[in-house]
Amino acid sequence: xxxxxxxxxxxxxxxxxxxxxxxxxxHTIISKASGDELCHYFGGIPYALPPVGVFRWKHPRPxxxxxRYGTRGDPADCTGKASISPQPKSTSPLVDxxxxxxxxxxxxxxxxxxxxxxxxxxxxxFLQIGNANxxxxxxxxxESPFKAIIVKPAYRLNILGFLAxxxxxxxxxxxxxxxxxxxxxxxxxxxxxxxxxxSYFKGDxxxxxxxxxxxxxxxxxxxxxxxxxxPPSKRAIRRIVMQSNGPGVQPKSLREAQLxxxxxxxxxxxxKSLLAKEKLERLRATTxxxxxxxxPRMRLHQxxxxxxxxxxxxxxxxxxxDGTFGQKMLMxxxxxxxxxxxxxxxxYGRYYAPGEIFDSVISRLEADYPQxxxxxxxxxxxxxxxxxxxxxxxxxxxxKIYADVQxxxxxxxxxxxxxxxxxxxxxxxxxxxxxxxxxDLTSPRQWGATHGADNILWFLGDGxxxxxxxxxxxxSGLIDLLAQFVAGxxxxxxxxxxxxxxxxxxxxxxxxxxxxxxxxxxxxxxxITKASLEQKVSRL
Numbered sequence: 001x002x003x004x005x006x007x008x009x010x011x012x013x014x015x016x017x018x019x020x021x022x023x024x025x026x027h028t029i030i031s032k033a034s035g036d037e038l039c040h041y042f043g044g045i046p047y048a049l050p051p052v053g054v055f056r057w058k059h060p061r062p063x064x065x066x067x068r069y070g071t072r073g074d075p076a077d078c079t080g081k082a083s084i085s086p087q088p089k090s091t092s093p094l095v096d097x098x099x100x101x102x103x104x105x106x107x108x109x110x111x112x113x114x115x116x117x118x119x120x121x122x123x124x125x126f127l128q129i130g131n132a133n134x135x136x137x138x139x140x141x142x143e144s145p146f147k148a149i150i151v152k153p154a155y156r157l158n159i160l161g162f163l164a165x166x167x168x169x170x171x172x173x174x175x176x177x178x179x180x181x182x183x184x185x186x187x188x189x190x191x192x193x194x195x196x197x198x199s200y201f202k203g204d205x206x207x208x209x210x211x212x213x214x215x216x217x218x219x220x221x222x223x224x225x226x227x228x229x230x231p232p233s234k235r236a237i238r239r240i241v242m243q244s245n246g247p248g249v250q251p252k253s254l255r256e257a258q259l260x261x262x263x264x265x266x267x268x269x270x271x272k273s274l275l276a277k278e279k280l281e282r283l284r285a286t287t288x289x290x291x292x293x294x295x296p297r298m299r300l301h302q303x304x305x306x307x308x309x310x311x312x313x314x315x316x317x318x319x320x321x322d323g324t325f326g327q328k329m330l331m332x333x334x335x336x337x338x339x340x341x342x343x344x345x346x347x348y349g350r351y352y353a354p355g356e357i358f359d360s361v362i363s364r365l366e367a368d369y370p371q372x373x374x375x376x377x378x379x380x381x382x383x384x385x386x387x388x389x390x391x392x393x394x395x396x397x398x399x400k401i402y403a404d405v406q407x408x409x410x411x412x413x414x415x416x417x418x419x420x421x422x423x424x425x426x427x428x429x430x431x432x433x434x435x436x437x438x439x440d441l442t443s444p445r446q447w448g449a450t451h452g453a454d455n456i457l458w459f460l461g462d463g464x465x466x467x468x469x470x471x472x473x474x475x476s477g478l479i480d481l482l483a484q485f486v487a488g489x490x491x492x493x494x495x496x497x498x499x500x501x502x503x504x505x506x507x508x509x510x511x512x513x514x515x516x517x518x519x520x521x522x523x524x525x526x527x528i529t530k531a532s533l534e535q536k537v538s539r540l
Contacts, residue, residue, distance in 0.1 A: 008032040009138070014040050015075050018200040022068035023075035028108075029138055037108035038142035042078040042201075043133075045069070047193035048186070050098035051156060056284050057168055057182065060100055060189045084131040085157040086288040088295055094133070097160065097288050102190055103132050105150040106201055107141045115204035117148040117487045120194055122223075124214030124245070124452075126351065127183060127304055128158040128295075135455065136463035144460055144475060146483035149203040153190035155183045155219075159291050162303035164254060165261035167276040180257060180306035184222050188311075191223060195236045209486045211241025211337075213455060218245045218406070221414075226311055228328045235332070239485065242338040243458065244451055246410030250317040250532040251305040252370050260300040267294045301352060302367040320414060321529055326421020336418070337485050339430030339501070340407050347443065347451035348406070349399020356394045358385050364398060369405065376531035377401060380524055403451070404524060412518055413525030415498055428485065428493050429501045429515075430478065432457070434508045438464055458482070473508040 011027040018024060026042035046069075049061040070076035082103050083096040107116060123130045132154040140146050155161060164180025172179055195205050212220045220240055227237045265272050268290070270282045283291075295301050305312055319325040329336070354364035365374045381401055382388070391397040415427060432454045435445070438461065439453040447453070456462045457474045466474070481502075484491035495502055495512050503513035 009038065011041075011079070013079075014042075016042070016200060017072070018069060018197060021063075021197065021200070023070045023072050024078045025070070025075040026078050026104075031142075036142075038138050039108050040106040042104040042106075043081045044083065044101045045076075045078050045104060046101050047153065047190045048100035051100060051160075051182075051186075052097045054284065056097070056160070057163060057280075058172070059178070059182065060186045062189060062192075082132040082152070082154040084133070085154060085160060086292050087125075087129045087157055088292055090129070092131075094131070099154045099156065100186055100190070101132075102151055102153040102193070104201055105137050105141060105152075106203075107147045107149070109147075111202040112204070114207070115199060115202050118194065118198055118203045118205070118208045119148045119150045119241075119486050120191055120208055120210045121150055121152050122155075122187060122210070122212030122216035122219045123152065124212060124216040125157070126302065127162060127215045127219070128302060130157070130215070135459045137459050138463065139460040140458075140479065143471075144479045144483060146460075146479060146486070148209075148483075148486045149198060149201055151190075151194050151198070153187060155186035155190065157183060158303045159264070159295060160288070161186065162305065163261060163264070164257040164306040164308070166254065166258060167261070167279055169254070170276055171280055178308050178310035179254065180308055181222075181311045184219060184226070184305065184311050187219055187223055188226060191236050207238055207488060208236055209239040209241060210237050211243065212245075213243045213458070214245050214406075214451065216245075217242035217338075218248060221245075221247050222305065222312065224334065225313070225316055225325070228325075228332065228334075229313070237334065238488065239335045239337070241482070241485070242336065242411070244340055244344060244454070245406055246338075247317070247320065247414050248406060248410050249369060249373050249528055251307045251312055253307055256370055257306045260298070260303070263298050263300055264294060267297050299363060300367050304368060317529055318533055320417040321533075323417055323420030323422070326418035326423040328421075329418060329426055330421055330423040333426070335426045335428070335485070337428045337430075337482070338411055338415070339432065340411060341449040341451060341454055342431065342433040343448040343453075344407050344451040345396070345399035345403040346447035347399075348402040349395050351402075353395050354398050358382065358387075358394065361394050361398045361401075365401070368402075370532060372531040372534060373405075373528050376527045377405070377524075380527050404521065405528065407451075408517060409521045409524045409528070412515075412521045413529065416522055416525070419498055424498050427498045428481075428491075429495070429498065431501045431503045431513055432478075433506045434473065434477075434504045435506075436466075436470055436474070438462075438466065438470075470508075473504070477504045477508070477510050 010030050014026045014028040028040050029038045082101040083099040084092055084094045085099045086095050123132055132152040137150050161183030169179035198205050210220045224240050227235050354360040432449050435449050438456045443450050481491050499515045501513045503511050
């Protein structure tokens with residue numbers, strides 16, 4: 001059996017001079033057994049001003065030119081953790097609306113001549129929950145070939161990060177006429193902070209890989225989509241890692257987002273007859289806790305991206321479908337590492353699970369997706385509105401549909417678009433069917449390789465000890481190649497063409513798997529993208 005105790009470590013002060021930004025104090029993490037330096041860590045470094053008070057639901061504000069973290073004699077204490085965006089069911093003392101901070105992990109030892117490669121890693125959680133403190137990369141940085149600075153940003157989630165409405169659009173004061181997507185704007189500012197400051201941490205600002213798990217992968221895609229539209233001098237991303245998620249579908253229009261905003265007002269007993277300014281004043285005067293407590297009482301309880309015409313372009317998904325997006329990735333040589341687990345649906349089926357009737361499943365899907373897309377999903381999976389013999393329950397059906405839209409279908413649709421654009425050579429894929437014993441800490445064993453069960457693999461134990469056998473499986477199967485990818489090195493993936501996938505099978509053996517799901521999942525993709533692109537998107 002694998003043990004769950006991590007290696008014995010101690011922390012020693014570690015100070016970095018950020019030049020015009022001042023000084024920060026973090027930790028050097030040292031093995032007690034050997035005395036070796038394992039890595040360096042800084043936690044809770046602000047990358048933006050607090051988005052609180054009148055700045056709630058405003059674009060993040062960069063740190064002013066005069067901002068200093070600390071002095072040489074009194075460096076800013078960055079030995080803790082990043083604050084956590086308010087979210088349902090969280091009791092952590094770190095929960096704070098002032099959460100625009102990041103954690104930085106640095107390999108020990110001498111960096112390469114140009115500096116360490118940089119991995120800008122976004123945490124998951126449906127864009128509703130999660131935090132930048134999850135995932136301990138100490139073993140990854142010290143016991144594997146993975147040698148890159150890891151930047152883990154916190155960002156606004158759920159109602160605080162993705163609320164959108166006509167009232168907020170009018171209030172934005174932005175010349176870009178953007179609304180919603182504030183969590184994405186937060187991440188963009190964190191990425192720009194990284195690009196400007198990572199050299200002070202011995203990183204190479206010209207060698208940034210963006211990536212993430214689950215909603216983190218979803219957010220990474222939208223960061224890439226935004227980045228590719230910028231002038232070359234302002235682009236930051238060289239490669240992208242998308243673990244267990246994809247682009248999804250073209251996000252809701254402002255008209256559909258308005259329905260959610262109006263429902264929130266009703267739940268909070270704020271009259272919709274008030275002037276727009278008065279509505280926002282009442283909402284900004286409401287405590288973060290009261291806002292979060294309102295979410296489970298809403299039918300449209302998932303706060304996601306909106307097609308605003310700025311961060312999320314109206315033509316984004318048509319560009320994916322016809323190969324235009326793939327052409328842009330090819331022109332900029334943006335390589336993609338992406339993959340899935342075989343049993344993703346078990347976790348998805350239990351997140352805000354619907355009742356055991358057809359209408360409940362439809363209502364639940366409408367919390368996430370445009371109504372036209374939900375109608376297309378209904379026709380594809382349940383043409384007669386009945387469960388049929390394919391699923392044991394409506395909850396299981398929902399979990400598999402949700403996993404399809406977020407992962408299995410949208411990943412393959414995205415890849416198909418890259419192939420159309422000539423970008424097949426950019427793609428490296430994996431599939432995980434094997435389950436570590438440590439996954440029992442987070443999910444029942446009978447769920448197999450479910451969503452999130454592999455998180456512990458990507459962080460090489462995530463602070464827990466692995467058996468030698470499992471360490472070898474994870475290293476040779478996944479981590480060694482991830483390290484090469486993030487470093488920008490060529491690697492022997494063991495596959496040919498985008499329909500061949502590097503698979504870690506149920507026995508922990510690596511083989512090459514032909515994607516037998518490809519054509520069936522593309523049928524679903526064709527159906528939902530057609531419906532998505534037909535929706536009348538409000539032009540902002």
